Amino acid sequence: MIDILYEHPAWFARLFAALDDRQLPYRRVHAAALCFAPAWRHDPAARAAAPDLLINRMSPSADRRGHGHGILASLQYLESMEAGGVRVINGSKAYGFEISKARQMALLADLGLPFPATRVINVADQAVAATTGMRYPVVVKPSVGGSGAGVLRFDREADLRAAVEAGQLDFGVDQLALVQEFIPARDGHITRVEVLDGQYLYAIDVPVTGQSFNLCPADLCDVPEPPTAPIVVDGACPVALPWAGRRASQAHPPQAIIDAVVRMTSAAGFDVGGVEYVVDDRDGQPYFYDVNALSNFVADAPAVIGFDPWEPFVAWLVGVHDAAVSERRAVTA
Structure with missing residues (x-):
């Protein structure tokens, strides 16, 4: 059994559909309505009902959709599942970095990587x-x-x-x-690098204006005309990046950048995730500034990067699930 801890259902429709297509049993666990017993792992019935694999897809922006009470609660839920031996994708260590930009900057400092003052x-x-x-x-x-x-x-x-x-x-x-x-972006874009299981997956350049900071890659699609007043978007990523004037495009970061991204995501305990960096237009220095365990993947991926990243992600999940099932059977045999 696979459990999926989530908060924003629209972002993971592709994941749910892929698991349905493969007829894999799964349960949706909404992070805003958790209920678990701290001592569940000592109850044989509860242990038997526990998932073989838990996929953490909780969003740190949940408070913008009225689900902020699920953010810190999810950390304790993940820790509880791990303590009971459940294999967790992007577990408590990764999530701890996901929900703390302060911790992310400290990690970059520990790794000797550049980040904004x-x-x-x-x-x-x-x-x-x-x-x-x-x-x-x-x-x-x-x-x-x-x-x-x-x-x-x-x-x-x-x-x-x-x-x-x-x-x-x-x-x-x-x-x-x-x-x-604030780092002024050279060529008017930042770059997001995605990794899966410690390997480079793809990278995109995301257009920026220096005024809007919503760079959700899943929603980069048609771009509207510049507004005459600020847009307030219900806490979620808007359907399009506001007034940037162009789409995301495939990027080809230097190998040194890719190596640095793999180092930081591995150190943060990520199974899957993305890192954003910007090249300072003043001196050409790259600065890392955001480490994301929640990867929604770029919209219209085949047109942008030439393949659908959900396919390798789900194929990898299937392999991890199979291994978790085998390990559980061996432990209980």
Whole structure:
């Protein structure tokens, strides 16, 4: 049996359909409605009902859809499943990095990889002081977040100070925020590199404007005309990247970048995930700034990268599931 921990059903319709096509038994476990016994692993009946494989597809932007109470609860759920011997895809270690941009930056520092100048704060009054020694513009973002939710850019100290006084900073579900230097993107794009099971899968260039921070790759499709007022999108990725003017395109990052991405995702315990980096238009230096365990994969993938990444992902899942079933049988024999 496969359990899928998820929060946003539309993002994983392809996964559900693929498992249906292969007639693999699975259960959907909604992260906003968890109920589990901490001592389940000591109950023979509960152990028999446990899944062979748990696929973690929980989103750190769940609070933008009214499911924020599932974010931290999911970490304890994953830890409980692992303690009972369940094989978990993107388990508690990976998820711990997924829900903490502060932890991600610390990992990059430990690996000696470049990232934007960053300070972590837990109260808005520290925001201006946190920019000491940084170049403006700066961005302030929740440590727990996704799809660009809550990210604000400030071009001047006076603008940041005004936002602090107006109570406009977003500290997210754990009340931590990052203050970072904004990196102007060379050639108007960032690059996202996806990995699967410690191997490079593909990369895409995602167009950016420097004003919108929603770079959800699954929803890069037709681009609307520039709006005359800010768009507020219900907490989820919008259907299209706002006013960027062009689609995502296949990227071919240098081998050194690919090697660095594999290093950081392996160190973070990712089975599957993506890393985003930007080349600073001022000096040509690449900076890593986001490590994502939740991979939705690029929309219209065959047209963009020449293949459908869901196919190798699901084929790999089938192999992992088969191995988990065999291991469980051996343990109980």
